[in-house]
Amino acid sequence: MSFKRFQSSDCSTSTPVKASVQRYLKSSLVESNPLLAPHIDSLIPKKPPLTAYKVTSFLTLYTLNSLPILFETRDGPVLPTLRFVHQYPSLFTSCRVDSGAIPFILGGANIMCPGLVNPGSELNEDYEIGQSVVVYAEGKEHALAVGHLKMGAKEIKEVNKGMGCEVAHFIGDGLFETKSIE
Amino acid sequence: MSCPAPLSIIYCSKCGVPPEYCPFGPDFQSHCMPALIREHPALAQQLYGSQEATVPKSDSDDPAPTVSKTVSEETTSLEPWTPTERLTAFYNKYDPTKIPSIPTILTKYSGKEDALFTALTVKYGDEPLDPYLKVKYGIVEEDDEEVVSEGVSGLKLAQGLATKKVFAGKARGTSVKSVEKTCTRIVISKSKLQKKKWQTIVIGLETSPTIKLKEASQAFRKRFAGSSSVKDVAGRKEVIIQGDHVEECGRFIVEKFKVKKEEVWIDEDGEFVNVC
Numbered sequence: 001m002s003f004k005r006f007q008s009s010d011c012s013t014s015t016p017v018k019a020s021v022q023r024y025l026k027s028s029l030v031e032s033n034p035l036l037a038p039h040i041d042s043l044i045p046k047k048p049p050l051t052a053y054k055v056t057s058f059l060t061l062y063t064l065n066s067l068p069i070l071f072e073t074r075d076g077p078v079l080p081t082l083r084f085v086h087q088y089p090s091l092f093t094s095c096r097v098d099s100g101a102i103p104f105i106l107g108g109a110n111i112m113c114p115g116l117v118n119p120g121s122e123l124n125e126d127y128e129i130g131q132s133v134v135v136y137a138e139g140k141e142h143a144l145a146v147g148h149l150k151m152g153a154k155e156i157k158e159v160n161k162g163m164g165c166e167v168a169h170f171i172g173d174g175l176f177e178t179k180s181i182e
Numbered sequence: 183m184s185c186p187a188p189l190s191i192i193y194c195s196k197c198g199v200p201p202e203y204c205p206f207g208p209d210f211q212s213h214c215m216p217a218l219i220r221e222h223p224a225l226a227q228q229l230y231g232s233q234e235a236t237v238p239k240s241d242s243d244d245p246a247p248t249v250s251k252t253v254s255e256e257t258t259s260l261e262p263w264t265p266t267e268r269l270t271a272f273y274n275k276y277d278p279t280k281i282p283s284i285p286t287i288l289t290k291y292s293g294k295e296d297a298l299f300t301a302l303t304v305k306y307g308d309e310p311l312d313p314y315l316k317v318k319y320g321i322v323e324e325d326d327e328e329v330v331s332e333g334v335s336g337l338k339l340a341q342g343l344a345t346k347k348v349f350a351g352k353a354r355g356t357s358v359k360s361v362e363k364t365c366t367r368i369v370i371s372k373s374k375l376q377k378k379k380w381q382t383i384v385i386g387l388e389t390s391p392t393i394k395l396k397e398a399s400q401a402f403r404k405r406f407a408g409s410s411s412v413k414d415v416a417g418r419k420e421v422i423i424q425g426d427h428v429e430e431c432g433r434f435i436v437e438k439f440k441v442k443k444e445e446v447w448i449d450e451d452g453e454f455v456n457v458c
Contacts, residue, residue, distance in 0.1 A: 088189070141202060142202065172198065176198070176199075
């Protein structure tokens, strides 16, 4: 699933998010990104509540003041949008790919293990399978993509073959270009 | 500890990504880099400055400013040409009689300088090179050396030549190639024949993807009841119609061939006006 050809017209219904759902989103985020914990309530305040847009039956987009902040697939973790991440770079769990992977990721590809193992890349060994990560690139300051790990970090380093991280959202994709949703 | 303040991020005004990712897009040299240099020179210097010659302007304390090895002797602060200087250099090269009319032209085109220079280049030829760009990026005039590297010619395009690099779009990735397409620019002018007779000359029709020259010529013949022919002048195709039909022709082209009004220019006495 990716936002490559996403447009703001792809969003159908919009509903204000219930308090219970909002709590779930916040706790999900904090679980994946522990550094977010002390600030989560100021980043995502109770009022005004987030607005949920249904994109497909398994993809929901959440906006705060018409800015897309989070999105969620049915079985995946709650992920932040890149513009949101750029504003608060130090708060999200991240990894770094080596520079050779950049053109592929910008084209919408997923990240193969070598991209996370080669010199220049950084990946914390404690990350488990399913961990949501913000992907940075070797030598670049801003986040490049957002996704989740398909293999545990230790396994990635050992096996070094196959898809390591599935990319859900990357710089330049349809969601990135959608700066606001009314 | 309160929440950290949100950072305000600079995104490229052309392709939309953070400028450090612009080089991965197809239009970096032609669109992103010139825009960044204009809008955020400090950031441009930081990202791309390491390869060029730099004159440290901020070193006011330093009595003997260190000049990097590639900079030429005449450096004090070399500034890029203003539109007035560009236009003067242009007319100096091709038609000095027009120089007095430069202020009028500039007032007419203020804000639309890019369009002005593109139309001029279609009419006369390549724009003379700004020495500031020569020094800063090491661009070389095409008559000096025949090999112009890709990056360099891209930068020359930043000055606004006729073969304008069209924005290929925001797609990035390994399989994307940059698109070099001639922008549609049609210029209609007239030239005098003997006695009271005129000829209408239409150039640039080949830049429009929808127009076939022969068909256009026949359409003109029908419409203006005068002979119309296609001539090949210095690699460019011109359509010549007998009679003075400049304005009508402009409107006809917009109507019949679905060309946009902004892409058709009428040469009124040296000044370029869009079709109305």
